[in-house]
Amino acid sequence: MEFRALEKRELRASIGDYWTSDAGITRRIDSLSQYFAYKVVNRAWRIVGDHNGAKWLRWRDMGDARVCLQCQRYAAGGRRGYYYIHWFMPEMPVHLGCRCQWEIIFREPEFLRQMRLTGNL
Numbered sequence: 668m669e670f671r672a673l674e675k676r677e678l679r680a681s682i683g684d685y686w687t688s689d690a691g692i693t694r695r696i697d698s699l700s701q702y703f704a705y706k707v708v709n710r711a712w713r714i715v716g717d718h719n720g721a722k723w724l725r726w727r728d729m730g731d732a733r734v735c736l737q738c739q740r741y742a743a744g745g746r747r748g749y750y751y752i753h754w755f756m757p758e759m760p761v762h763l764g765c766r767c768q769w770e771i772i773f774r775e776p777e778f779l780r781q782m783r784l785t786g787n788l
């Protein structure tokens with residue numbers, strides 16, 4: 668037990684050293700710049716869709732085991748993952764390391780067309 672506690676302390680200390688080292692700071696800056704670059708790209712994607720006549724965007728997660736619950740929720744949100752382009756919609760990326768992307772939908776899926784025609788949107 669004593670040994671494990673010591674191991675944990677040493678591990679914590681070395682992690683602390685890493686994130687304040689040149690390599691750690693560079694990695695954090697890289698991570699943040701990637702986050703902001705994705706934010707700009709995803710905002711631009713919405714504008715591109717709107718200016719080209721698209722009415723829907725679809726939240727696409729990577730569909731693998733690493734997708735977090737929050738991203739899964741957004742990918743199933745809106746109308747089964749589709750968001751009308753003029754609705755309030757969640758910002759992407761959701762978090763550092765988020766790999767989700769907006770897909771521009773030019774052709775309205777049949778279930779959305781039916782919902783719209785029956786006034787259920």
Ligand SMILES: [Zn+2]
Pocket residue numbers: 728738760761762765766767
């Ligand atoms: Zn995500």
